[in-house]
Amino acid sequence: MFLEQTSIELIHAGVERGSFGHVLFDFDGTISLIREGWQQVMVPLLVETLSRTPEAEPVTEIQQLVERYIAKSTGLQTVYQMIWLADEVSVRGGQALAPLEYKAVYNEMLLARIDQRIEDLKAGRAQPEDWMVPGARQVLEGLRQRGCTLFCASGTDHEYLAVEAELLGVAGYFNGGLHGATDDYRNFSKKILIDRIIEDHRLAGSDFLTFGDGYVEIEDTKGAEGVAVGVASDEASRSGVNVAKRARLIEAGADVIIPDFREQQSLLEWLFARRG
Numbered sequence: 001m002f003l004e005q006t007s008i009e010l011i012h013a014g015v016e017r018g019s020f021g022h023v024l025f026d027f028d029g030t031i032s033l034i035r036e037g038w039q040q041v042m043v044p045l046l047v048e049t050l051s052r053t054p055e056a057e058p059v060t061e062i063q064q065l066v067e068r069y070i071a072k073s074t075g076l077q078t079v080y081q082m083i084w085l086a087d088e089v090s091v092r093g094g095q096a097l098a099p100l101e102y103k104a105v106y107n108e109m110l111l112a113r114i115d116q117r118i119e120d121l122k123a124g125r126a127q128p129e130d131w132m133v134p135g136a137r138q139v140l141e142g143l144r145q146r147g148c149t150l151f152c153a154s155g156t157d158h159e160y161l162a163v164e165a166e167l168l169g170v171a172g173y174f175n176g177g178l179h180g181a182t183d184d185y186r187n188f189s190k191k192i193l194i195d196r197i198i199e200d201h202r203l204a205g206s207d208f209l210t211f212g213d214g215y216v217e218i219e220d221t222k223g224a225e226g227v228a229v230g231v232a233s234d235e236a237s238r239s240g241v242n243v244a245k246r247a248r249l250i251e252a253g254a255d256v257i258i259p260d261f262r263e264q265q266s267l268l269e270w271l272f273a274r275r276g
Contacts, residue, residue: 006266007241009257011250015227016206018274022176022197023143024190024221026075026212027154027161029233031136034117034164035156036235039070041110046070046085049102053094071248075190075214077155077181079103100183107157121167128168133233135261139211140173142268151176151197153190153217158182191220198224209271213245215252222253229267230254 001010028035046066051059065088073081082102089096120126129137143150150173154161158180165171165178179193194217198208205225212218213231221228230249234242241259249257258267 003266003270006263007259008263008267008270010255011257012255015255017227017271019204019207020209020227020271021148022151022201022203022208023148024151024153024194024197024208024210024212024217025140025174026190026210026214026217026231027152027165027180028156029074029133029213029235030211030231031133031140031152031170032164032168033131033133033235033238034114034121034168035110036131037113038110041113042070042081042106043067045106045109046081049085050088050092050094053089053092055092071244072215074248075155075212075216075218077185077189078106078157079181079183079185082106118164118167128170132168132170133231133235133260134238135264137170139261139264139268140170142264144173144175146268146272149176150174151179151193153179153193155181155190155214155216189220190217191223194220194224194226198226213249215248218249218252218254227271228252228254229256229258229271231260232257233260 001013002008003010025031043066047059047062050056050062056062069084070081079099082099085102086096086099117126117131121128121131140150152165152174161178161180171178182188198205206227208224208226210217210221210226211229211231213233218228218230232241232246232249234240246257
């Protein structure tokens, strides 16, 4: 079912809505495209690492295992994906590095991939909208105009999140703060943040709204009885729905699926319309 004359897919059309005052956004793939293609860095790293273990399966089997895991873990802090890697290395008789060491290797490889994008933004050779999900700025403006407190939570390290949000000119919209990963990973997660927001502001679950393209933030929001909009963005083409991402977001419990924020006005009107 789609909202009339839009590409906004209503998975749970009867969800309670209209009273949102606190809104959480994921960053990468939901607002920012600076890190588009991160999977093309992480998947080969994990596959190569596991393939070198003494009891490794055929590469095709490892590839499938890694791709399934990353699809399900998108939205987690990177370190948890590296904890998984270390465990899988050990299971196959290998000598695992510490998860934070694997994370450092991954970060170095990813930064090499995206360094030119960041430099272009800093130098003005690229504009922020060149590396944003279409309509993202407009939806942030629309929510702030409605008096919402906005939070940004990311599995990316906080130091990178802060820089990239500034480069895109969106940091100032998040009057609830930017919340990125730290090495003290046990004391931060999207679930911890969601639970804290709901508790601190004494919200009913339906007063809380999340936008995200990852399984984790959608699942955590639904676990807190909030409302979740899944952003099934095709990060490479910047147009249309990523079919695999859509399926994962629906599995995680998304109430609404959108390809991007081009139809943000219709989306916000529907989200903030009180039923009955």
